Amino acid sequence: MHIPDGYLDLSIAGLFFVLTLAVLGYSIFKLRGAKLTSLFGVLSAAIFAAQMLNWPIPGGTSAHFVGGSLAGILLGPYAGSLAMAIVLTIQTLVFNDGGITAWGANVWNMAIVNVFVGYYIYQTFSKFSRSFSAFLAGWLGITIAAIFAGLEIGLSTSFAYGLSITIPVMGIWHAVLGIIEGIITAGVVSYIATRRADLLEKKEVGKASFVLIAGLIALSPVFAYLAEEVGYSEPLENAAEMLGLEENPIYESIFPDYTIPGLDPYTGTLISGAIGVLIVLLLAYAVKYARSSRKDT
Amino acid sequence: MVHSPLISARGISYVYPDGSMGVQDVSIEIFRGERVGIVGPNGSGKSTLIFLLSGLLKPTKGEVRIFGLTPDKKNFESIRRKIGVVFQNPDDFLFNPTVRDELLYVPRQLEINEEKMRQLLLEYSEMFDLKEILHKPPFRLSGGEKKKVEIASVLIYRPEVIFLDEPTANVDGKTKRMVAEMMRKYEGTVVITSHELEIIKRLCNRVVLMSKGRIVEDTTINTLDERMFEEIGVV
Amino acid sequence: MVHSPLISARGISYVYPDGSMGVQDVSIEIFRGERVGIVGPNGSGKSTLIFLLSGLLKPTKGEVRIFGLTPDKKNFESIRRKIGVVFQNPDDFLFNPTVRDELLYVPRQLEINEEKMRQLLLEYSEMFDLKEILHKPPFRLSGGEKKKVEIASVLIYRPEVIFLDEPTANVDGKTKRMVAEMMRKYEGTVVITSHELEIIKRLCNRVVLMSKGRIVEDTTINTLDERMFEEIGVV
Amino acid sequence: MHVVLEKTLKNASSYFQNFFIHDYSSNGAIHLIDARIKLLSTIVFVILAISTFEFDKLSFLLFSLILISAILGLSLKRLFSRVWLFSIFSFLVVSPLLIQDLKYPFLFTLRVTVAIIAVQMLVMSTSFAEICSALRSLKVPEIFIHGLWLAYRYILVVFQDIISILLARESRRVAKGSHADLWRKGGESVGLFFLRSIERAERVQLAMASRGERVIQSKFKFGLLEIIYITLSAFVALWCIVL
Ligand SMILES: Nc1ncnc2c1ncn2[C@@H]1O[C@H](COP(=O)(O)OP(=O)(O)OP(=O)(O)O)[C@@H](O)[C@H]1O
Numbered sequence A: 001m002h003i004p005d006g007y008l009d010l011s012i013a014g015l016f017f018v019l020t021l022a023v024l025g026y027s028i029f030k031l032r033g034a035k036l037t038s039l040f041g042v043l044s045a046a047i048f049a050a051q052m053l054n055w056p057i058p059g060g061t062s063a064h065f066v067g068g069s070l071a072g073i074l075l076g077p078y079a080g081s082l083a084m085a086i087v088l089t090i091q092t093l094v095f096n097d098g099g100i101t102a103w104g105a106n107v108w109n110m111a112i113v114n115v116f117v118g119y120y121i122y123q124t125f126s127k128f129s130r131s132f133s134a135f136l137a138g139w140l141g142i143t144i145a146a147i148f149a150g151l152e153i154g155l156s157t158s159f160a161y162g163l164s165i166t167i168p169v170m171g172i173w174h175a176v177l178g179i180i181e182g183i184i185t186a187g188v189v190s191y192i193a194t195r196r197a198d199l200l201e202k203k204e205v206g207k208a209s210f211v212l213i214a215g216l217i218a219l220s221p222v223f224a225y226l227a228e229e230v231g232y233s234e235p236l237e238n239a240a241e242m243l244g245l246e247e248n249p250i251y252e253s254i255f256p257d258y259t260i261p262g263l264d265p266y267t268g269t270l271i272s273g274a275i276g277v278l279i280v281l282l283l284a285y286a287v288k289y290a291r292s293s294r295k296d297t
Numbered sequence B, C: 001m002v003h004s005p006l007i008s009a010r011g012i013s014y015v016y017p018d019g020s021m022g023v024q025d026v027s028i029e030i031f032r033g034e035r036v037g038i039v040g041p042n043g044s045g046k047s048t049l050i051f052l053l054s055g056l057l058k059p060t061k062g063e064v065r066i067f068g069l070t071p072d073k074k075n076f077e078s079i080r081r082k083i084g085v086v087f088q089n090p091d092d093f094l095f096n097p098t099v100r101d102e103l104l105y106v107p108r109q110l111e112i113n114e115e116k117m118r119q120l121l122l123e124y125s126e127m128f129d130l131k132e133i134l135h136k137p138p139f140r141l142s143g144g145e146k147k148k149v150e151i152a153s154v155l156i157y158r159p160e161v162i163f164l165d166e167p168t169a170n171v172d173g174k175t176k177r178m179v180a181e182m183m184r185k186y187e188g189t190v191v192i193t194s195h196e197l198e199i200i201k202r203l204c205n206r207v208v209l210m211s212k213g214r215i216v217e218d219t220t221i222n223t224l225d226e227r228m229f230e231e232i233g234v235v
Numbered sequence D: 001m002h003v004v005l006e007k008t009l010k011n012a013s014s015y016f017q018n019f020f021i022h023d024y025s026s027n028g029a030i031h032l033i034d035a036r037i038k039l040l041s042t043i044v045f046v047i048l049a050i051s052t053f054e055f056d057k058l059s060f061l062l063f064s065l066i067l068i069s070a071i072l073g074l075s076l077k078r079l080f081s082r083v084w085l086f087s088i089f090s091f092l093v094v095s096p097l098l099i100q101d102l103k104y105p106f107l108f109t110l111r112v113t114v115a116i117i118a119v120q121m122l123v124m125s126t127s128f129a130e131i132c133s134a135l136r137s138l139k140v141p142e143i144f145i146h147g148l149w150l151a152y153r154y155i156l157v158v159f160q161d162i163i164s165i166l167l168a169r170e171s172r173r174v175a176k177g178s179h180a181d182l183w184r185k186g187g188e189s190v191g192l193f194f195l196r197s198i199e200r201a202e203r204v205q206l207a208m209a210s211r212g213e214r215v216i217q218s219k220f221k222f223g224l225l226e227i228i229y230i231t232l233s234a235f236v237a238l239w240c241i242v243l
């Protein structure tokens, strides 16, 4: 369910960047002074490994083990969301699995919604049965995260499918695949419980924090809807407009007096495009030759 | 103060989290310039003792003092700078993306200048014959190559005290001789464990014999009674 | 057919996925009952050769035949049943939840009856002194204990051919002697690598010398020219 | 079944290993440019790509990025091998819409492709340590950087472990074993593997402690190379806007 670059409108991508940075910043604030443990490192690595095996699903993005609930249960919601955010960042920056502009939305879905939802489901029901509550956390956590992903791409006009397609596709697929997620989560949690119970100690979260984050999660679809309403889908045009260039296509400003009869706007664009590429070529060679200004180390 | 020990342990025990006994009620003092060989059969607690004496593990009972200090958060870095530990298992030790990064891991933190760093790298990669594998990730090396990288990346920052846990396991004869030679010339304090008694006899002036988590003998190399070794199963 | 080799390799090379050369253009034949010692400096390709000859890795060039067969999916299990491999690094080898499961991993697959199984377990855990750690997970053992568990869990199913990669690294003197004794009595075919030439001289009747991925010498122990060892860096 | 499963896992993890130590060892001009500047220009390129559906702009971007990669020392073959699969996937996802709008699926795919190329240019030319220090100088909190670095290193260890365990199992698989067995053992293996990794990691943690834990900061490079690269990126952006 990693959303790539280009599927989201800039306005929606931007909104989720803001929301994500707020919650992640809050988590980091809560973790101040704490040391990241090896459990943190291994869990990130293991989740990373598990997420590698992914397969495309039609009408959405792709499906795979996510591990958000597991991270929440083992590390607590703050460190858990940090761990997931780190996994997603590595995937973005090393594999380009999930886009750079979609980082906010991806972290929101898999590192915040999934982790917090999974954590609370586990905490609520673990009184009754440890493995059942872990299963439930894994299953519902990923399903809800997928619904959020469906919502984000569905609201985006760049991705031409509407909510009525994206939400059911993402939601239903992940509700089915989520059963596997639930089983793995339950298996690992109960195994750890028998061998290293110290890793499962309860991590307390204050009531106020809970209300705050739960509120943000619940309201985020509304924000997204509003952002799409006020946002514009063609920011480049607006930028060009601001620069006063829209009404004055570039080939005209380059060849103001040079009007060949029959030079239509299309050819004009082609020519200015070619000139642009030529300048890029020259600049790139300049970079290449500037290289010798630096000693190899 | 001349004769205060560099490292001292009084009545320390270490129990692993699963309840296994690592070492039990051990007392030992190590002085500047000593070459201590720790020997004992498998599972007798040698590696555990090294982790304790180097301040990496905290004893579950008793206290270790290093340079007169109890290791804590504040003096942590200064102690680490002075104590180098070569782990028995290089896989537990090597964690950098390439051999080069591994060798320069500590020098980089010490902010040694570029020129000096290049020089160190050259010297040690030549000495340990690592030049052709500098760009490889350490986990893709042969068993002995890993061990060599490990030893080189500790020796490269010349700590005052060096703990070597089985430095010669898996390494070839040439490297063994080279390591022995380096350690003989080393001015600092050296603590070695090994199952090859040759190495211990060649390098150490003091031998500590362990069995079942306890020290059963602690003597100079000259007064060593080798019959005891056989009894315990070291040879 | 009496003199057809058990294992034969003709012109095999192995290049690791990252492009490192493991072994290069190696040909070797191993006959029933031979005791072959493979020696060579670190990174010369001994472990890679063992993986190739035992059929665990497929050469990137050339062909290995084991019992006259090219290893494939169909004969995989039957070959594995007859060939035991002790890895150089026990951490790469041990994966069962406890030492007991580790020892019984193969016997259980062979569906040996309970009584016989108990007996085997008793015999081998006594021989290798593992009784007190039978319930422990292998990753929580000392370096030498791991190696002992590894050797025991291969010897326990008595394969026809045994490959031992550095069986004596990290193990104590008593175990070394015991392993040497067992191997001497073993009726099968044995291939050993070791950096302790003593072991090779004591156990092997044929010595293969490797350097930079190639076999540079293949001779009986009596006609061995030890000067070559020094040249290459083995001793 | 479990033979297939193990094979898949093994292939996946060895594939992964080679993928992970990518070709930043090769030494093109683009490899030498300061990571911060590459990161920022990548973000600019991606934003450009995803904020338009105009064919002229997208194709100008595509041409420019490919030119830059080729001239500055990236292998185009490698670049495309990392891009094509995802481009096709994106096209398939939106291909049903061909019925409504002939152009949309192509433009959509084009912009996704351009964005991926932009990111791959960064990924293929920058080591992870450099990316970490770039992020740090962009004021990303220390604990996040530390976590990134920690996770990155453990990933290497964990994957090496998976491969060796698979080989070890193979070396002692003397009977076929049933499917039921696989499922019964499967859960246990995952838990065990996890536990083992944690305890291995605890020891690696000791190793890090014994040699200090500071994340290395690579030096800020700023010279002619950077200035021209910034000019180049700025030109691409500007031309793209006015085109
Ligand atoms: N991580 C661990 N968890 C639990 N027990 C352990 C662990 N590591 C070691 N032990 C136990 O502690 C005891 C001492 O182990 P240690 O590694 O110190 O032995 P050693 O003398 O170094 O042996 P060797 O010669 O094999 O290296 C052994 O009984 C071992 O089983």
Ligand SMILES: Nc1ncnc2c1ncn2[C@@H]1O[C@H](COP(=O)(O)OP(=O)(O)OP(=O)(O)O)[C@@H](O)[C@H]1O
Binding pocket: B133, B139, B140, B141, B142, B143, B144, B145, B170, B172, C016, C017, C018, C020, C021, C022, C023, C040, C041, C042, C043, C044, C045, C046, C047, C048, C049, C088
């Ligand atoms: N997993 C791997 N990936 C890439 N290269 C490897 C890998 N394992 C080994 N090599 C390389 O292959 C060559 C041969 O390695 P091998 O392990 O066979 O050596 P060896 O003779 O067993 O050495 P040692 O005495 O140290 O055990 C070495 O140069 C090594 O760096």
Ligand SMILES: [Mg+2]
Binding pocket: B046, B047, B048, B088, B165, C142, C143, C144
């Ligand atoms: Mg030890």
Ligand SMILES: [Mg+2]
Binding pocket: B142, B143, B144, C046, C047, C048, C088, C165
């Ligand atoms: Mg080897």
